[in-house]
Amino acid sequence: MKTSQNTVLIIGGTAGIGLEIVKQLTALNNHVIVTGRNKERLDSALSGLSNVTSIQFDVSKAEEVDQLVERIGKDFPNLNMVINNAGRAIVYNLADNNQDAFANAEDEMLTNYLSIIRINQKLLPILKALPESAIVNVSSVVA
Ligand SMILES: NC(=O)c1ccc[n+]([C@@H]2O[C@H](COP(=O)([O-])OP(=O)(O)OC[C@H]3O[C@@H](n4cnc5c(N)ncnc54)[C@H](OP(=O)(O)O)[C@@H]3O)[C@@H](O)[C@H]2O)c1
Structure with missing residues (x-):
């Protein structure tokens, strides 16, 4: 797998591991399409980086996935790498009645x-x- 001159889509690239991957890939001359749900986080994470396109996007929403795939097909037909990095782990006490354990597990499995x-x-x-x-x-x- 070549590590430069790719067009890369990263799902969840505005923090932590994902943001570091964005930095490494842009430094290696790849174009990186970066997604995250929070617009402010997108803007501040990507300020100062070049060769990036930011798209506000929630991977858990079916209609947003359809819109993103359509846009990629139209605007970035050379997309040749997808990095699925978004993840969610909810820490809570199962005995706490204020927590909906099913909803938490559903959210985790979906994301x-x-x-x-x-x-x-x-x-x-x-x-x-x-x-x-x-x-x-x-x-x-x-x-
Ligand atoms: N950190 C660890 O110790 C560790 C250990 C094992 C595995 N991992 C895995 O490594 C990956 C990254 O972990 P991390 O700790 O670096 O995570 P993080 O710092 O919480 O960052 C997660 C990124 O994903 C985005 N994101 C979350 N939900 C999303 C959604 N529904 N749609 C689109 N983007 C979404 C977040 O931005 P928004 O919130 O703005 O959407 C953020 O950019 C995860 O898959 C995690 O399970 C991490």
Whole structure:
């Protein structure tokens, strides 16, 4: 897998591991499309970085996935790398009645597992049209 001159989509690239990946990839002359739910976080994380496109996006929302895939197909047909980095782990006490354990688990499964399957399948036609492409899933035991 070549590490420069790629067009990369990173889901969840405004903090932590994702933001560091964005910095490393832009330094290696890749164009990086960075997503995150929070607009302020997107703006402040990417200020000072060049060769990036920021898109406010929530991977857990089906309609937003459709809109993103359509935009990528139109504006970035050379997309050849997808990094699924968004993740969620909720720490709470199961005996605490103020916490909805089912809702927490549902949220975790949607963000860490189900959404990744959905977006990967929808992006595959774009990725498969190119000679060399890759999907990288950054995950955890939560998924
Ligand atoms: N840190 C660790 O010790 C550790 C250990 C094992 C595995 N991991 C895995 O590594 C990955 C990154 O972890 P991290 O600690 O660096 O995370 P983090 O600092 O919490 O950053 C998560 C990033 O994902 C974005 N994000 C969250 N939910 C999203 C959604 N629904 N749609 C789009 N973007 C979303 C966040 O921005 P917004 O909140 O603005 O959307 C942020 O940019 C995760 O998949 C995590 O499970 C981390």
